[in-house]
Amino acid sequence: MRVVGSLYMAFCALLLALPIAVVCGAALNGGRSMFFPPRDPTLARFGEFFVSEPVWTQALGNSVIVAVGAASLAVLLAWPLAYLLWSTGSKLSRTLAALGSMPFAVPPIVFGVGLGFFWSFLGGLGALWAGVVSHAVLLMALPMVTISIGLQSIDRAHLDAAATMGATESVTFRTVILPQTIPYTISGFFFVLVLSFNEFIVMFFVSASGYATVTLQIFNSLRNGYTPTMAVAAITFIAVSVLVFSAVARWGDLPRLMGADQSNS
């Protein structure tokens, strides 16, 4: 039974890794076409992606700006929502939290279409800042969840203890609540960062060809076929994801964030 289980997990891992491995291998192709196994292996494509091809370097820059900006903004939006939900638990706060996670829950294409109309009325269509705001709203649900988990992990007796030692509500927030939820806030930030980095459907509608992120650039050139430089982008993105989630696992409690029971920690 145990052997069968391990084999099954290994099989799943293999299948999960297969297309990723293929893409990574394809990045080494010497020519302009994708082959697997790669022909005439070279690392020249990495140079193109990071340094020499302005299409890609600009897209990478945009991706970074959007991801970092969206992650920061999403955390700033999610904090008051999660705090209101935790401290009051009122009907209003629950409604707001539900509305705030709606963009993430519905098929992204619908929200993308809506944001496309929204920005065309507000004049943000095709502007990078509108892309940042769009991704922040789309992915706000993630830090809201992680911060809520963090807030719930605070023993309410800590707040009482702070009060008996002379802390006002704002001092308690600064000295007790905030420091204890920082790992969860950072996790939320990183989740948004990675997902924004990879998202392109909403970005497609709000960018209106005004600019492109890396994934959007690949999406736009889909009909012209793949090139090994795109595979380099894929490798970069996988590396970023693995790095970020490893960091979250290293400095935060990943199983707990994903909803595992506390008791077996």
Added chain:
Amino acid sequence: MTVAEHIETGPETARAAKPLSAVRLLSWALTAVIVTLCVVPFLLVFVISFGRKIEGAAWVWDFTLANYQRFFVGALWPDDVTFLYLQQLGFSFWYAVIASLLAVLTALPFTLLLSRLSRRAQAAWLVFILSSLSLSEVFIVMGWDILLSNNSGLPALFKSTGLTQWLKDTGWFQVLRDWGLASPRNVKFKTSQFATILTMSYLVWPYAVILLYPALSRLDRSQSEAARTMGAGGWCVARTVILPAIRLPLFGTTLLLFVFLLGTYVAVTVFAAPAQHSTAVAIYSNIRGANLNAPFGAAQAVILLMSAGVCLALGHRINTWAEAR
């Protein structure tokens, strides 16, 4: 402690005066922001779906049901009826149902095994799963495209290893041809529903693991152990103890993945034949693609969202009904 030294008022009056304005201000500001950013875009889609396209220009505000009529029975109704768009919606549902079921059913045993590992091993696996989860659809489609395309990847592998010849010899090749998975010369996965559903299923598989993980890792292990001491075997435990306990998350996960998959675009355009494209593809081509008919695209988006909503509501109904039994 000097100000309140001589409070003579009763406790009730003093407490009523406690200021709440900061919280209230925050609530109002948040409500405004959330409504603007999360609700207004959806409302716009809804309102514009009643708009009218002007030939050669964009579109104007209107209140016409023409877009919906076109979706259900075609633009020329009642002279001519076409169910093209309904058929597209049907394909959306078909792909999404099969792919989400496939993902959940294969992810379930995996997640169960995962939740039995040590905390460290779980964290390592989760990093892997999350990295795969966050990987952009374009990269995943790229990978499977290389793997399934006709002149590289699996078909080439089949041919060079002689597997194709073996299939032909044993007669299975004809079966594959009947299923549309082979050309006269070799196996062929593009374009096919098989490739579409496989990729879509792959797309949401990590989501399935992540969504099932909380419920499975909170399973009370002593219950399974108790069942074992009463003589239940592995399968019996799974059927009588574990499955009933996770029925709800299992059902919920399938529904969520299904809704998510309704909007899949890249996998469908790359792997499905043009005649078998889904509503999501049609939305694209209407809003930003060749057709440029925003009101009709909006109407399709509304219908997609409504059908997702109906499915969620129906699922909820079925579930409460099953619960009550």
Added chain:
Amino acid sequence: MSGLVLKSISKTFGGTRAVDLVNLSFAEGQLTALLGPSGCGKTTLLRMVAGLEAPSGGVILLGDRNITDLPAHRRKFGMVFQSFALFPHLTVRDNVAYSLHISGVSRSEAADRAGKLLDLVQLSAFGDRRIGQLSGGQRQRVAIARALAQEPEVFLLDEPMSALDAKLREEMQVELRLLQQRLGITTIVVTHDQREAMTMADSIVVMSNGRVEQVGSPQDIYHKPQNAFVADFIGKANFFDGMTVPGGIRIGATHLVAEPRFIGRSLVRVAIRPERACLDEEPGANRLPAKITFVRDLGPIREYHLESALGRMVVEYAAGEGGKIFQVGDTTEVRLPPDALHIFPAPTAHEALAVAAE
């Protein structure tokens, strides 16, 4: 500053009265234990004293100051919580210095005072540790030092021993009492453990159902319980229900000689401590034939469970006391000295239910 006084304090949650018209005064420098079964309202009362909970009615006075409406952070009564509520993101020293940091005491002075407090609780070597690296007993000391750092006028402890194992608990009770006597600080301890209360307290407040049942010194509470609830909750007692008759009490068919302080024919409940009943040959009133049904030898104490005309009862001897050793099945006589009998009015149906619920 002088003692703390509670006047007609009540607290209702929804429709239930958690605390019902409590009047108490806590003398300056004394340690008072609020003792009662779980759910009796003692923790709610303590939280109202701390300012964490607002009373539904009544007044709290500290000396001659009305502090009823003063919020917790202005009262600054040091409090030790059941879970200790130490901040996991701070070191031991920063936990202790927390109240000093937030009140703007300079870093060096705060560190200095925290050091002294850690000395006081014998944890000077642990200042830089994280809370997670401490044992339960060490955590409790940190919690005590932290609550004392602000030099509170009143020191509150909510079930401070419940997170410790049994052996450590007894040690810490003695240590805490010595520390409190050294500092001479007005202290209130909430506990459900009568041994803990009797070890530490100058005065014990026994509570049940949100009401004060008895206030007194530990000895008074034990030897002169004012009602059946206190007799039952503090220590062990044998109970019999009966009726007053001239010269004593009739229980079933048995007549016991006692000092009846009630008018004739009133229903009463009689209690006797197991160590006051005797199994001996000495002459005296209230001798009843009895049969030993079970013997429980705990080392320092030997318990005889016996069956008599009054029903089942327990008699207890300290080791080396009371000559003869009995075995199960032995028949003997049990003697209930009249001055050892506590006689209470029979509990009303309502009270009986409440006692039964514990």
